[in-house]
Amino acid sequence: MMKEKNIKGVTLCVLFVFLLVMGFCLRPAGEPVNTEMDDYFITYGQVQTGSNNIVTSVVFDYRGMDTLGEASVLFAAASGVFLVFRGERNE
Template sequence: MKGPRVIFLIFFVIFAGILCQGLYNIHPFGEPRVSAMDDYFINNAQSERAANNVVTSIVFDYRGFDTLGEAAVLFTAVMSVAALFRKEE
Protein backbone atom coordinates (compact mmCIF):
# COMPACT_ATOMS: atom_id res chain seq x y z
CA MET A 1 0.00 0.00 0.00
CA LYS A 2 3.00 2.27 0.39
CA GLY A 3 3.83 2.26 -3.35
CA PRO A 4 0.69 4.05 -4.61
CA ARG A 5 0.94 6.65 -1.84
CA VAL A 6 4.53 7.47 -2.74
CA ILE A 7 3.65 7.78 -6.45
CA PHE A 8 0.67 9.99 -5.59
CA LEU A 9 2.86 12.17 -3.37
CA ILE A 10 5.48 12.56 -6.11
CA PHE A 11 2.86 13.56 -8.69
CA PHE A 12 1.22 15.91 -6.21
CA VAL A 13 4.51 17.68 -5.45
CA ILE A 14 5.29 18.01 -9.19
CA PHE A 15 1.79 19.34 -9.92
CA ALA A 16 1.94 21.80 -7.01
CA GLY A 17 5.35 22.98 -8.22
CA ILE A 18 3.99 23.61 -11.71
CA LEU A 19 1.04 25.58 -10.28
CA CYS A 20 3.30 27.65 -8.02
CA GLN A 21 5.65 28.41 -10.93
CA GLY A 22 2.68 29.54 -13.03
CA LEU A 23 1.41 31.80 -10.27
CA TYR A 24 4.88 33.26 -9.78
CA ASN A 25 5.18 34.13 -13.50
CA ILE A 26 1.76 35.82 -13.78
CA HIS A 27 1.96 39.52 -14.60
CA PRO A 28 0.47 41.98 -12.07
CA PHE A 29 -3.22 42.77 -12.40
CA GLY A 30 -3.93 45.99 -14.26
CA GLU A 31 -0.59 46.10 -16.07
CA PRO A 32 -1.15 44.96 -19.66
CA ARG A 33 1.60 43.22 -21.54
CA VAL A 34 2.67 45.20 -24.56
CA SER A 35 4.06 43.29 -27.51
CA ALA A 36 5.07 44.00 -31.08
CA MET A 37 1.98 42.14 -32.29
CA ASP A 38 -0.30 44.55 -30.39
CA ASP A 39 1.39 47.53 -32.02
CA TYR A 40 1.13 45.86 -35.44
CA PHE A 41 -2.62 45.33 -35.13
CA ILE A 42 -3.24 48.84 -33.85
CA ASN A 43 -1.16 50.47 -36.60
CA ASN A 44 -2.27 48.31 -39.56
CA ALA A 45 -5.85 47.17 -38.90
CA GLN A 46 -7.52 50.01 -40.76
CA SER A 47 -5.18 50.07 -43.75
CA GLU A 48 -5.01 46.29 -44.26
CA ARG A 49 -8.58 45.27 -43.43
CA ALA A 50 -10.56 48.48 -43.98
CA ALA A 51 -12.10 48.21 -40.52
CA ASN A 52 -12.32 51.12 -38.12
CA ASN A 53 -12.63 48.81 -35.13
CA VAL A 54 -9.42 46.90 -34.35
CA VAL A 55 -11.24 44.15 -32.42
CA THR A 56 -13.58 43.52 -35.36
CA SER A 57 -10.69 43.28 -37.79
CA ILE A 58 -8.89 40.77 -35.55
CA VAL A 59 -11.94 38.57 -34.92
CA PHE A 60 -13.33 38.49 -38.45
CA ASP A 61 -10.27 38.96 -40.67
CA TYR A 62 -7.06 37.96 -38.95
CA ARG A 63 -8.65 35.08 -37.00
CA GLY A 64 -11.55 34.24 -39.30
CA PHE A 65 -11.03 30.49 -39.44
CA ASP A 66 -10.71 30.31 -35.67
CA THR A 67 -13.97 32.21 -35.26
CA LEU A 68 -15.64 29.89 -37.78
CA GLY A 69 -14.45 26.89 -35.76
CA GLU A 70 -15.78 28.38 -32.53
CA ALA A 71 -19.15 28.99 -34.19
CA ALA A 72 -19.24 25.38 -35.43
CA VAL A 73 -18.52 24.06 -31.93
CA LEU A 74 -21.22 26.28 -30.43
CA PHE A 75 -23.73 25.19 -33.08
CA THR A 76 -22.92 21.52 -32.44
CA ALA A 77 -23.37 21.97 -28.69
CA VAL A 78 -26.74 23.70 -29.11
CA MET A 79 -27.99 21.06 -31.52
CA SER A 80 -26.83 18.28 -29.19
CA VAL A 81 -28.69 19.77 -26.23
CA ALA A 82 -31.79 20.30 -28.37
CA ALA A 83 -31.67 16.68 -29.56
CA LEU A 84 -31.17 15.47 -26.01
CA PHE A 85 -34.21 17.30 -24.64
CA ARG A 86 -36.63 16.79 -27.54
CA LYS A 87 -39.91 15.04 -26.84
CA GLU A 88 -40.56 11.63 -28.32
CA GLU A 89 -44.01 11.19 -29.84
Protein backbone atom coordinates in the same frame (compact mmCIF):
# COMPACT_ATOMS: atom_id res chain seq x y z
CA MET B 1 -13.70 5.23 1.83
CA MET B 2 -14.88 8.79 2.22
CA LYS B 3 -11.76 9.79 4.14
CA GLU B 4 -9.56 8.36 1.43
CA LYS B 5 -11.33 10.32 -1.28
CA ASN B 6 -11.12 13.51 0.77
CA ILE B 7 -7.38 13.12 1.26
CA LYS B 8 -6.90 12.54 -2.47
CA GLY B 9 -9.01 15.55 -3.36
CA VAL B 10 -7.27 17.86 -0.92
CA THR B 11 -3.89 16.73 -2.23
CA LEU B 12 -4.98 17.37 -5.82
CA CYS B 13 -6.33 20.84 -5.02
CA VAL B 14 -3.27 21.89 -3.01
CA LEU B 15 -0.89 20.66 -5.70
CA PHE B 16 -2.87 22.37 -8.47
CA VAL B 17 -3.09 25.68 -6.62
CA PHE B 18 0.63 25.52 -5.84
CA LEU B 19 1.40 25.01 -9.53
CA LEU B 20 -0.94 27.89 -10.47
CA VAL B 21 0.71 30.28 -8.02
CA MET B 22 4.19 29.27 -9.14
CA GLY B 23 3.24 29.74 -12.79
CA PHE B 24 1.56 33.09 -12.29
CA CYS B 25 4.50 34.42 -10.27
CA LEU B 26 6.77 34.17 -13.31
CA ARG B 27 5.61 37.40 -14.94
CA PRO B 28 4.06 40.55 -13.46
CA ALA B 29 0.83 41.81 -15.03
CA GLY B 30 0.90 44.90 -17.21
CA GLU B 31 4.23 44.28 -18.94
CA PRO B 32 3.65 41.86 -21.82
CA VAL B 33 6.60 40.61 -23.85
CA ASN B 34 6.64 39.44 -27.50
CA THR B 35 4.10 42.05 -28.62
CA GLU B 36 5.22 42.35 -32.26
CA MET B 37 2.08 40.76 -33.70
CA ASP B 38 -0.28 42.88 -31.61
CA ASP B 39 1.65 46.05 -32.43
CA TYR B 40 1.30 45.17 -36.12
CA PHE B 41 -2.45 44.72 -35.68
CA ILE B 42 -2.80 48.03 -33.87
CA THR B 43 -0.67 49.92 -36.41
CA TYR B 44 -1.98 48.47 -39.67
CA GLY B 45 -5.35 46.94 -38.71
CA GLN B 46 -7.30 50.13 -39.21
CA VAL B 47 -5.94 50.73 -42.71
CA GLN B 48 -6.05 47.10 -43.84
CA THR B 49 -9.52 46.16 -42.59
CA GLY B 50 -11.17 49.56 -42.27
CA SER B 51 -12.47 48.73 -38.82
CA ASN B 52 -11.96 51.08 -35.89
CA ASN B 53 -12.39 48.23 -33.44
CA ILE B 54 -9.16 46.26 -33.63
CA VAL B 55 -10.61 43.34 -31.67
CA THR B 56 -13.35 42.94 -34.27
CA SER B 57 -10.84 43.11 -37.09
CA VAL B 58 -8.80 40.37 -35.41
CA VAL B 59 -11.87 38.23 -34.78
CA PHE B 60 -13.41 38.51 -38.24
CA ASP B 61 -10.46 39.15 -40.52
CA TYR B 62 -7.00 38.13 -39.34
CA ARG B 63 -8.22 35.16 -37.31
CA GLY B 64 -11.45 34.41 -39.13
CA MET B 65 -10.79 30.71 -39.10
CA ASP B 66 -11.00 30.67 -35.29
CA THR B 67 -14.35 32.43 -35.46
CA LEU B 68 -15.59 29.87 -37.96
CA GLY B 69 -14.70 27.11 -35.52
CA GLU B 70 -16.35 29.00 -32.69
CA ALA B 71 -19.59 29.44 -34.62
CA SER B 72 -19.47 25.76 -35.55
CA VAL B 73 -19.07 24.83 -31.87
CA LEU B 74 -22.11 26.92 -30.98
CA PHE B 75 -24.09 25.32 -33.82
CA ALA B 76 -23.04 21.86 -32.64
CA ALA B 77 -24.04 22.66 -29.05
CA ALA B 78 -27.49 23.87 -30.14
CA SER B 79 -27.93 20.74 -32.26
CA GLY B 80 -26.82 18.60 -29.32
CA VAL B 81 -29.33 20.18 -26.96
CA PHE B 82 -32.02 19.74 -29.63
CA LEU B 83 -31.16 16.06 -30.07
CA VAL B 84 -31.00 15.32 -26.33
CA PHE B 85 -34.45 16.73 -25.70
CA ARG B 86 -35.96 15.13 -28.76
CA GLY B 87 -34.71 11.76 -27.56
CA GLU B 88 -36.19 12.47 -24.14
CA ARG B 89 -39.54 13.38 -25.62
CA ASN B 90 -39.81 10.30 -27.82
CA GLU B 91 -39.36 7.85 -24.98
